Amino acid sequence: MKAAVAARSTGFWAEAWKRFRRKKLAMAALTFIGGLLLTALFAPAIAGTKPVLCRYKGTIYAPCLGYFDRRLEPAIFTKDRFRGTYPRNLKEKDPESWAIWPLVFQDPYRSVRADEWPGEPANPARDEGRPSRRNLFGTDQAGVDVFAKMVHGTTIALLVGFVSMGIAGTIGIIVGAVGGYFGGWVDMVTSRVTEIVMCIPTLVLILAVIAVIEKPTIWHTMAIIGATGWTGIARLTRGEFLRLKGSEFVMAAKASGAGPVRIMLRHILPNALAPVLVPITFGIASAVLLESSLSFLGFGPPPPTASWGSVLNDARSNLAMWWLVAFPGIAIFLTVLAYNLIGEALQEATDPRLREARK
């Protein structure tokens, strides 16, 4: 039994993972992205003004879910006129109640008022909100806590990368695969379309499209970044498909009667995936960068949606508030760096040519 296990050779991905794991920086980057994922998932429990769990009039509620979607906030609190202020109202309207509060009592959308949390003063506003014990990363001009804004903005920073590159990857792989596999006039058309999209300056296109949309949301931005960022992926996929379509396993699949879609998806794509994954990872980095620069230019999601880039935009009007630059700036930088490091390690782990060179 043991011999049978040992005899089985490790697969390509297991081998790649083994090599990837040896790179300390890349593993640190992966851990960082994992940390961001946890932060995004537990954002309402890290910073918020709504209880994570509370018992009110005999029932247990989780009002913090309202941060994910307003409709998830239990209706009873609206009916009982809480108006978003929980600590005092809970005690006044039901002395028996208890609540588990978020780690930091700060709201990403509004300033905390004086005595909202018994005994605590209001957030400093204008340019006086430097980082302090109460406001770890300071407050912006309106007195909104920057730490809370950034914790809740993590969702966007992650979503932007994955959603836009999901779109770009899908378009790029389909266009590249179809062009590379069928060749001839199909390849001619797909290659020309790719070249045309490549020639449109990205920022020009994105700014123009965002201006057309009546009420742009973050989802529009992601869709546009995805719809413009697929050209590199398409080119690479096309090359891989061109290279692989003449190989013996494709012949064998054809001989056994597999249709073109099946051959492309089941036989060629898994073998072409590794080199295509690399530009997708780098693409995530540039998507994060693009979204934050758009928010920074004032073309981001409309307020009050929190995005790291929009905090930076606030800093432009008052440069003396250095904390509005430092914290989101470093967060964007670390995220971009992490994706770049992962992309590079992925390239080195999956590219056999680079591997041989190391020897």
Place this chain on the structure above:
Amino acid sequence: MAAYLVRRVIFGLLTLVVITCFVYGLARNMPGTPLTVQLGETDPSRKFNPEDLERMKRIYGLDKPWPVGFAQWLSNVVRGDLGRSISRKQPVATLIAERIGPTFLISGTALVLAWLTAIPLGLYASARSGRADERVSSLMLYVLYSFPTFVAALFLQIIFAVWLRGTGWELPLFGMSDLPPDAPLLSRIGDVARHMILPVTCQTYVGLAYDSRFIKANMEEAVRQDYVRTARAKGAGPWRVLFRHAFRNTLIPLVTLLGLSLPGLIGGSVIIEQIFTWPGMGRLFFESIRERDYPTIMGLTLMFSMLTLAGQLLADLLYCAVDPRVSVE
């Protein structure tokens, strides 16, 4: 060769028509027109009454559907007329001519500086490949490469314009010059140079980080070739091998990279010019989108796409010129 060029140019022209048509359609479908956006924002009482608006629309050709407008624009362009800016009351060609200089001042300086530092850095990195000092410098360049320009720009502004205010190190935040146009030439040049330091720094470091990594990657490929081994075997010194044998062979991809940086050289950077309110092309484009100034948007889009296409063609041609093994056919 001639046939290839003709084919490329014809396809390039077709691409230009498709792109400009697409952008024109987008621009005309943005909410608001140049007439309403501009006046309505500054002062609601200055909005046109409906009859005036209709008259203005007729004058600027905005009363027709956008495909007709595009056809009109295209036929004007073919005759060499880019139209007049609606919000600035100036011919678009004049506007672009005014802005090219400042943009080139920044991007040209940055490009030269980046290459001048990237080549020695890249060579140094490949000469000392694998040693501790090379690893540290490569990691730092990598970090620099991932550092967003606009964050760096804000940090630089905070340091040099806020924290160092009043000292000799203070640098101007915005614009290109504070002096009146009748000031002595030398002091005006000095003033513009002082304004240039921060934006040029921002644009240089991005290019520097990218180019030196690019050079190092190509050098690593080159030093593994047989001719380098031969050169070493016949007793050439390490620097001679690096310069005469390896580096000369990496010039080909470098030339391609140079060709591809052409659009950025004249198109400028929207973000850097916006942060430092530098009166260049990128900023003009940003403003024209805000003002819904269709003729300027179109003029700039045409120019940007033309430069991109020209850069690609130039890169391909240069590639053939420096490498006899490659042929355009």
